[in-house]
Amino acid sequence: MTNLHNLSGAARSAGERLRSATPAPLRRVLSAPIVHSVLIVGVAMLLLSSWGPQSYNGYVLQLICVYVVAALGLNITTGFAGALSLGQGAAFAIGAYLTAVLVDSHGWPFWAVLLLSVVAGLIVGAVTGFPAGRLGVIGLAMMSLGLVLVVGDMLVQFRSVTGGMFGVSGIYPRWWFGAETVDSLWVVPWVIAVITGLSYWLHARYRTSRLGQATVAVRDEPIGASSRGISGYLTKVAAFAVGSGLAALGGGLFSFLSGYISPDAFTPNLSILFLVMVVLGGSGSRWGPIVGTVLLVVIPLQLDDYPHVNTIVYGLVLIVLMRLRPRGIFSRSAAPAPQGLRELLATPPVELPLARTVPPSSEALLELTDVRRSFGGVDALGGVSLTVAPGEIVGLIGPNGSGKTTLLNVVCGYYPPTGGRIMLAGEPIGGLRPTTVAGRGVARTFQTPKTFVGMSIEEHLALAAARSDRDPAQLQACRRAALDLLELGGLDPHDAVAVTRESRTMSHGQLRFLEAAAAISAAPRILLLDEPAAGLSATEIEGFERVVSDVAAAGVAVVIVEHHLDMISRLVDRVVVLDLGTVLWSGPADQLHDVESVRTAYMGIV
Amino acid sequence: MHEFLQSVLVPGLTDGAIYGLVAVAFATLFSTTGVINFAHGQFVMVLPMAVLVAVGAGLPVWLAFVVALLVLAAIALVVEWAAIRPFVQSGQSVSWLLSTLGVSVVLAEVLAIPYGGESRNFKYGVSSHRLDMGGVGVSPAQIASIAALLVVGGLLTLFYRKTRLGLELRAIADDLDGAEAIGISRARASRIAMLLAALVAAVTGVLVASTQPVTPSLGLSYTFYGFVATAMGGMGNIGGAMLGGLVVGLATQAAGVYVGSLVVNVAVFVLLLAVYLVRPHGFFGAAPVRDV
Numbered sequence: 032m033t034n035l036h037n038l039s040g041a042a043r044s045a046g047e048r049l050r051s052a053t054p055a056p057l058r059r060v061l062s063a064p065i066v067h068s069v070l071i072v073g074v075a076m077l078l079l080s081s082w083g084p085q086s087y088n089g090y091v092l093q094l095i096c097v098y099v100v101a102a103l104g105l106n107i108t109t110g111f112a113g114a115l116s117l118g119q120g121a122a123f124a125i126g127a128y129l130t131a132v133l134v135d136s137h138g139w140p141f142w143a144v145l146l147l148s149v150v151a152g153l154i155v156g157a158v159t160g161f162p163a164g165r166l167g168v169i170g171l172a173m174m175s176l177g178l179v180l181v182v183g184d185m186l187v188q189f190r191s192v193t194g195g196m197f198g199v200s201g202i203y204p205r206w207w208f209g210a211e212t213v214d215s216l217w218v219v220p221w222v223i224a225v226i227t228g229l230s231y232w233l234h235a236r237y238r239t240s241r242l243g244q245a246t247v248a249v250r251d252e253p254i255g256a257s258s259r260g261i262s263g264y265l266t267k268v269a270a271f272a273v274g275s276g277l278a279a280l281g282g283g284l285f286s287f288l289s290g291y292i293s294p295d296a297f298t299p300n301l302s303i304l305f306l307v308m309v310v311l312g313g314s315g316s317r318w319g320p321i322v323g324t325v326l327l328v329v330i331p332l333q334l335d336d337y338p339h340v341n342t343i344v345y346g347l348v349l350i351v352l353m354r355l356r357p358r359g360i361f362s363r364s365a366a367p368a369p370q371g372l373r374e375l376l377a378t379p380p381v382e383l384p385l386a387r388t389v390p391p392s393s394e395a396l397l398e399l400t401d402v403r404r405s406f407g408g409v410d411a412l413g414g415v416s417l418t419v420a421p422g423e424i425v426g427l428i429g430p431n432g433s434g435k436t437t438l439l440n441v442v443c444g445y446y447p448p449t450g451g452r453i454m455l456a457g458e459p460i461g462g463l464r465p466t467t468v469a470g471r472g473v474a475r476t477f478q479t480p481k482t483f484v485g486m487s488i489e490e491h492l493a494l495a496a497a498r499s500d501r502d503p504a505q506l507q508a509c510r511r512a513a514l515d516l517l518e519l520g521g522l523d524p525h526d527a528v529a530v531t532r533e534s535r536t537m538s539h540g541q542l543r544f545l546e547a548a549a550a551i552s553a554a555p556r557i558l559l560l561d562e563p564a565a566g567l568s569a570t571e572i573e574g575f576e577r578v579v580s581d582v583a584a585a586g587v588a589v590v591i592v593e594h595h596l597d598m599i600s601r602l603v604d605r606v607v608v609l610d611l612g613t614v615l616w617s618g619p620a621d622q623l624h625d626v627e628s629v630r631t632a633y634m635g636i637v
Numbered sequence: 638m639h640e641f642l643q644s645v646l647v648p649g650l651t652d653g654a655i656y657g658l659v660a661v662a663f664a665t666l667f668s669t670t671g672v673i674n675f676a677h678g679q680f681v682m683v684l685p686m687a688v689l690v691a692v693g694a695g696l697p698v699w700l701a702f703v704v705a706l707l708v709l710a711a712i713a714l715v716v717e718w719a720a721i722r723p724f725v726q727s728g729q730s731v732s733w734l735l736s737t738l739g740v741s742v743v744l745a746e747v748l749a750i751p752y753g754g755e756s757r758n759f760k761y762g763v764s765s766h767r768l769d770m771g772g773v774g775v776s777p778a779q780i781a782s783i784a785a786l787l788v789v790g791g792l793l794t795l796f797y798r799k800t801r802l803g804l805e806l807r808a809i810a811d812d813l814d815g816a817e818a819i820g821i822s823r824a825r826a827s828r829i830a831m832l833l834a835a836l837v838a839a840v841t842g843v844l845v846a847s848t849q850p851v852t853p854s855l856g857l858s859y860t861f862y863g864f865v866a867t868a869m870g871g872m873g874n875i876g877g878a879m880l881g882g883l884v885v886g887l888a889t890q891a892a893g894v895y896v897g898s899l900v901v902n903v904a905v906f907v908l909l910l911a912v913y914l915v916r917p918h919g920f921f922g923a924a925p926v927r928d929v
C-alpha cells in the first residue's frame with residue numbers, strides 16, 4: 032500500500048536505532064522513572080562519601096541537587112505547560128525562609144518544615160497560575176517577575192521575622208519538635224539526595240500521568256486539546272502549583288545546606304538562572320533540567336576568577352541557544368504512553384455494518400435549527416437548518432467563505448451561535464464550551480491538523496482513549512478504523528519504536544491520518560471532518576473513504592466538509608450546499624451536478 | 638492638598654512620564670516586530686553610563702554624548718540582529734522572551750563593570766533644582782520629563798500615520814508575508830523599529846539620570862514598570878502606553894508616600910493583576926475577533 036512515509040531502515044535516527052536494538056523488557060526497565068531515581072540517589076551518595084559531606088566538592092554536589100529540585104519543578108511549569116515563569120526564585124525564597132524561621136526560632140524538625148514548604152509553594156504557585164485562564168505567555172511571565180520583586184521586598188520589609196538584610200542563621204536539622212539538633216553530618220546530604228531522587232520520580236510520573244499528557248497537549252495546541260475534551264485552565268494552574276511546590280522544597284533544602292540565608296541569595300537573577308538551566312538542558316525533556324543545572328553550576332565555578340564573566344556567560348548562553356538550538360540539549364519532549372496503543376492493538380476485527388443499537392429510522396442525532404453566527408456586521412451563518420442521523424454521512428460543500436468551517440466551529444462550541452438551536456441527541460449543545468461538547472461525543476478534525484508537536488503517536492492515542500462509555504461493538508469498530516488509518520498513513524502501530532516518534536517529525540499527510548485516527552479511536556457519536564482529503568494522494572483518499580464508511584456503518588454520524596467532489600459523490604449519503612451562510616440546496620449526491628443554482632454559485636459553470 | 642500636589646502628583650507624574658517613555662519604546666518595537674525587549678530597562682541606563690565613562694576618560698561633554706549615542710545605537714543594532722530579528726512576528730513568545738532576557742542579563746552585568754555597580758551622580762542632564770511655581774516646587778528636569786513624553790509620543794504617532802516609512806512598519810506588523818511580498822524588508826523594518834526604541838531609551842536615560850543617581854541595577858524595575866504600563870494601555874498602542882505610564886507613576890508614588898517604599902513593587906503588581914482581571918487586552922487594546 033502507501034508506504035511512502037514509512038519509517039524503516041535509513042529514515043531512523045541514531046537514538047531510534049539504539050532503542051530498537053535494545054530488547055523490549057530491558058527497554059522498559061531502563062525507561063522506568065523509579066530506576067532513574069535510585070540511580071540519582073546512588074550516584075550522589077557515592078560521590079559524597081568519597082568527597083566527604085563537608086568538602087567543597089561535596090557542597091557543590093549538594094547545591095546542584097538542591098537546584099535540580101527547583102529546576103525540575105520549573106520544568107513542569109515551563110517545560111510541560113509552556114508557561115514561562117520568571118518567578119521560580121520567589122517560591123524558592125519562600126520555602127527557604129519558611130524553613131529557616133521555623134527551624135531557628137521554633138525548633139521544628141526538618142521533615143515537618145520541608146512538608147510545610149511544599150504546601151506553601153503549592154499555594155503560591157496556584158495563586159500565580161490563577162490568572163492563567165486570561166493571560167498569555169507574556170502576561171504570566173510578567174506576573175511571575177512581579178512576584179519575585181515583591182517577595183524580595185517583603186523579605187526586607189518584615190525584618191522582625193526574616194532578619195531583614197542580616198538574614199537567618201542556625202538552620203540545623205532536628206528529628207522532632209524542640210529536640211536537640213542532630214550531630215551527624217550525613218543527615219542533610221541524605222535528605223537532599225533522597226528528595227532529589229523523589230523529585231525526579233514525581234516529575235517524570237507527572238509527565239506520563241493523564242494530567243501531564245493533557246498539560247503537554249494544551250501547551251502544543253490548545254484548540255486541538257479542547258476538541259479532545261481537555262480544558263486548558265486546570266493544567267496550567269496545576270503546573271504552576273506543582274512547579275512552585277518543588278521550588279519551595281528546593282528552597283527548604285537550600286536553607287539546611289547553607290545553615291544561613293539572607294536576601295542576597297534570592298535576587299531576580301536566581302529565577303533567571305533556573306530558567307536558563309531548564310531551557311539549556313531542554314525544557315519539557317526528562318533529563319534536560321538535570322544536565323542544564325550541572326552545567327550552569329559547574330561552568331561558572333570554573334570562571335570564578337574572572338568577575339562578571341560568569342554572569343555574562345549565562346546571558347550569552349540564552350541568546351545563542353535561542354538562535355541556534357531553541358529546544359535545548361535534550362530536545363525530546365514526548366514521554367512513554369504504551370497503554371493507549373496496547374488497548375487499540377488488542378481490539379479484534381468486527382463484522383460491519385453493526386446491528387444498529389438505534390433503529391435506522393430514529394430521529395436525527397444532530398439537529399440544527401436556524402443557526403446564526405455573525406462576526407461584527409458580517410453574517411457568516413445566516414440561519415442554517417440541517418439534520419444528521421446516526422450512521423449517515425453528510426457532505427458539506429460550498430465556495431470559500433460560505434460558512435462551512437464556521438458551522439463546524441459553532442457546533443463544536445468555538446463560537447457561540449448568535450441565534451438558533453443546536454441539539455445533539457435531544458439535548459441542546461449550542462453555546463456550550465468546546466470541551467463540554469467534545470465530552471458529549473463530538474469529535475472533529477481541522478483543516479490544518481491540530482496535532483501535538485511534542486507528543487508521540489502513542490501519546491496521541493492514549494490521550495484520545497480516555498472516554499469509553501460507548502457501545503462496545505461501536506468502540507471496537509472505531510478502534511479498528513483508527514488502526515486502519517494509522518497504517519494508511521504509514522504510521523505502523525505495531526512498530527514499537529516508530530510509535531514513540533514525535534509528531535513534529537511527521538509529514539502533513541501523516542498528521543492528517545494521525546489526527547483522524549485519534550479522533551475516531553475515542554468512538555465519538557458524531558465525527559466532523561474538515562477537508563480531510565486536502566493534500567492526500569488518490570490511493571490515500573481511497574483508503575480514507577473506506578475507513579469513513581466503516582465508521583458510519585458502525586453507527587457514527589459523519590459530517591464531511593470537502594472540495595473534492597469526486598470523493599463527495601462516492602462517499603456521502605446526502606450533500607448540503609452552503610452559500611453565503613445559508614443552505615442553497617440539499618439532496619442526494621448524484622443530483623448535485625444537475626442543479627443550476629449550485630453550478631452557478633459553486634462550480635462556476637453556467 | 639498641597640502635600641498631595643508636592644509629594645504625590647508632581648513626582649508621580651514625572652516618574653510616570655519616565656515609565657510612559659519606557660512603555661512607548663516597548664510599544665514601538667512590539668508593534669512592528671511582535672517582540673518585547675526585556676533588556677529595554679538596561680538600554681535606558683546605557684547612555685548616561687557611557688557618558689560618565691567617556692567624560693571620565695577625558696572627552697569633552699558634547700563629544701561624550703555623541704560617543705554614548707553611537708555606543709547605544711551600535712548595541713541596539715547588535716541586539717536586534719542577535720536576539721530580535723529571528724523572531725519578528727513569529728508568535729513564538731518564549732523564544733524572544735528568553736533571548737532578550739539574555740541580553741538584559743549581559744547588559745546589566747556589563748554596565749556594572751565600570752564603577753562596580755555603584756550609583757554615580759550625573760551632572761550633564763537637565764537641572765533638578767526646584768523652582769517655585771505657585772507654591773509647588775517643580776524642577777526643570779521634571780517638566781522636561783513630561784514634555785519629553787508628550788513630544789516623543791506625538792512624534793511617533795505622526796510618524797506612523799503620515800510617513801511612508803511609518804506605514805511600512807505598520808504593514809509589517811499587520812501582515813508580515815504580505816508586506817514582504819510587496820517589497821518591504823523585514824530586516825530593515827525591525828532594525829528601524831529597534832533604533833527608534835533606542836532613541837527613546839536615550840531620551841529616557843538622560844531624564845532618569847537628571848533626577849537620580851545612575852544605578853545600573855535599576856534596569857529590571859524599569860522593564861517591569863514599563864511593561865505594566867504597556868499592558869494597561871494595550872500592547873503596541875502608543876497613546877495607551879503614555880497613559881499607562883502616568884498611572885503607574887502615580888500609583889508607585891502614592892504607595893511610596895502613604896505606605897512605605899517597600900510596597901512600591903506590590904502596588905505595581907496589584908495594578909498588573911487588576912488590569913489582567915478586568916481588561917486582559919488593556920484599556921485601548923482589542924481582543925482578536927476570531928481565534929480558530
